[in-house]
Amino acid sequence: MTKVIKLQGSFNFRDLGGYATSDRKQVKQGLLYRADELAGLTEADKKIIEGLNIKTIVDFRSDFEVEMKPDPIINGAQYVHIPALPGMGVESSAALLPAELNNLVENADHRAGSMEQLMGGLLASGQFPIERVQQFFVTTYEQLPFQNKAYQRMFQLLADEENLAMVQHCTAGKDRTGVGSALILLLLGVPEEIILADYMITNDTLQPKIAQLKQQLAPLVGNADLSVVEALYGVDKRFLQATFQKIKQTYGSYTRYFEVEFQLTASKQAAIKEKLLD
Structure with missing residues (x-):
């Protein structure tokens, strides 16, 4: 089972090691981590992370998200920022919304405000249905x-090997990071059901964050239904299953997918497995 790293400023920092593969091997612990945003890390948190011998931090967030909450410096780690979905965050929120609300998103003063203020305005409008949020995530996970x-x-x-241990993260550590983590585990031969179980752990780790966000939003949204916050910050098996299904529909097998999308030949896939499996 995944190991949650207890931190004060990050809720969803986890070791991906320990999972069994279909050929009875095991993902090594202490080499692969997944996390939510790191901007809130305390000095004590940073010492804990430095003690994990992290060599590489891969940040999947958008430029806007990074500008709002830049990562702290972690001694000994290189920082690699490359958006997993360009524009994801406030800039792409219009994909969730009825046309009449697009103007609100496009004209919001993002630099002066906050994600919470913008979300509060959207929820208060009463036109931010859970069904649309869920469909957005399914589509995103397919892409x-x-x-x-x-x-x-x-x-x-x-x-x-010089880049290990590695941590990948986004804002909540669930969607962009969830897919990134799933792809690594798929390459290593971890069965889908185990990957889904790891993915669903986020619903437990992010409960304090969800409660905190609801408390922040309550004064901004009036009588609006805050259950949509659960849909935005939680996870649903259907989302990651959409990823699995789309890959198999497109390529027929995961092996072929990794060969074409990442130029990982059979020998390259075997070399990565050699490094990361016991």
């Missing part, structure tokens, strides 16, 4: 695995 430069870079880094 993320293909021609994605962030994941291409992630696998390039992963192929070199």
Whole structure:
């Protein structure tokens, strides 16, 4: 089972090691981590992370998200920022919204405000239905695995032992990071059901963050239904299953997917497995 790293300023920092593969091997612990945003790390948190011997931090967030909450410096770690979905965050929120609200997003003063203020305005409008949020995520999860430069870079880094241990993260550590983590585990031969179980752990780790966000939004939204916050910051098996299904529909097999999308030949895939499996 995944190991949650207890930190004060990050809720969803986890070790991906320990999972069994279909050929009875095991993902090594202490080499692969997934996380939510790191901007809130305390000095004590940073010491804990430095103690994990992190060599590479891969940040999947948009330029806007990074500008709002830049990563702290972690001694000994190189920082690689490459958006997993260009424009994801406030800039792409219009994809979730009825046309009449697009203007609100486009004209919001992002630099002066905050994600919470913008979200509060959207929720208060009463036109931010959970069904639309869920469909947005399904569509996003179907698109993320293909021609994605962030994941291409992630696998390039992963192929070199000098870059390990590695942590990948986004804002909540659930969608862009969730797909990135799933792709690594798929390459290593971890069964889908185990990957889904790891993915769903986010619903437990982010509960304090969700409660905090609801408290922040309550004064901004009046009588609006805050259950949509659960949909935005939680995870649903259907989302990641959409990733699995789209890959198999497109390529027929995961092996072929990794060969075409990441130029990982059978020998290259075997070399990565050799580094990361016991």
